[in-house]
Amino acid sequence: MVRTRSTVATAALAGLLASAGIVGCTGGGSGEEPSARRMLDDANDAMRELRSVTVVADTVRTDGDGFSSRFTTDLRSRCTSKVTWKETGATLEQIRIGETDYVRPNRAYVEQWSGKAMNRPQNTWLKTPASEPGDGLSSCTRDFTSFGTVRKGEPTEIDGTEAVELVVTDKADKGGKYTFHVATEGKPYILKVVYKGADLSTTTTYSGFDGPLDVRAPAAAQVLDSTDVDR
Template structure:
């Protein structure tokens, strides 16, 4: 269980975007330029939807669905193998968190929980948190790293895209493939990370679409601290 949780936290901190290491910038001329332009375009977005599926050989599968303004407002749901799930709404300095029964039974070591959790827990955002509390940050770094080279031309959800294959000296076991739109804005549409032990797919959609985020109804909230 610890393996899955650690992997998920690294993933949700955007390992698929910025790498868990610190490589150099892309050096293969046009490929590096395309990736730089895509990352710059993503940083300018007012909102985006991020869907992540992370599979490991020992820890099972973790999926995450995040809708975010890339700043301080977002909503996410993370689901683990075995049925554990954690929902979160972050509105600037306040988090609303709702785990399901399976999450509480396993991660909180509380096997006595038998009913579904209908209440959201309201808690202030900890500015010093680095993700170790299991909560998702609304921010995503879109930074180039490693060495990029062009791959094939393909389609992602019907949009023509170019593959950019990136290797990073800090991660000799894995390879990243970035898919950048060749039609319309040069959005980053998908990234795929593959190694012997891990396969992570991150998809992006809903570019600049309205977020419509709001707090749960007062009767559905249990306040803690703050």
């Protein structure tokens, strides 16, 4: 089965990043009609084989606050990400190329998370070694793992592509429900995931499957090396 979960974290120069880890279900069905588990397992396999994908997520909390993110990746070592917080207008952009991160928070982000005024141009990117898990920045990889139980929902259509709803619940997430929209024509990609929980809801869409990937470092004049930053 598959999980899509957005998390938020903070770090000294880059924080709070929504990231989605999606997909997968093990097991198989019998008979002519594939089981829900088999369909999600096939979707997991298809997503793992991708060489590029774009993930757009929108999270709304029950208190009305929320954030959105756009993430394009080769699922290996090259990706771009931008997270925007709705209430404050804070944004955090990231480019990862191999072992190097380029991070660009806007003025609202710096003031929100550090309590200090931004003392460099708005278009400055901070160059730093690729981050460790949990520091708030995004990894280019995605972990397609299974959990919980899954059942078939209704036939549907996402942007002109026929799909089927696969509904996932998990004992570890009481009250939470994931609805996966899996393509039933062409390759069985995950097209959309809707999560509804007690405290928040998240809608995640997938597109640009194996599309061109243009990930490049910012212009040198816009880059400040982290070793030059006076901490």
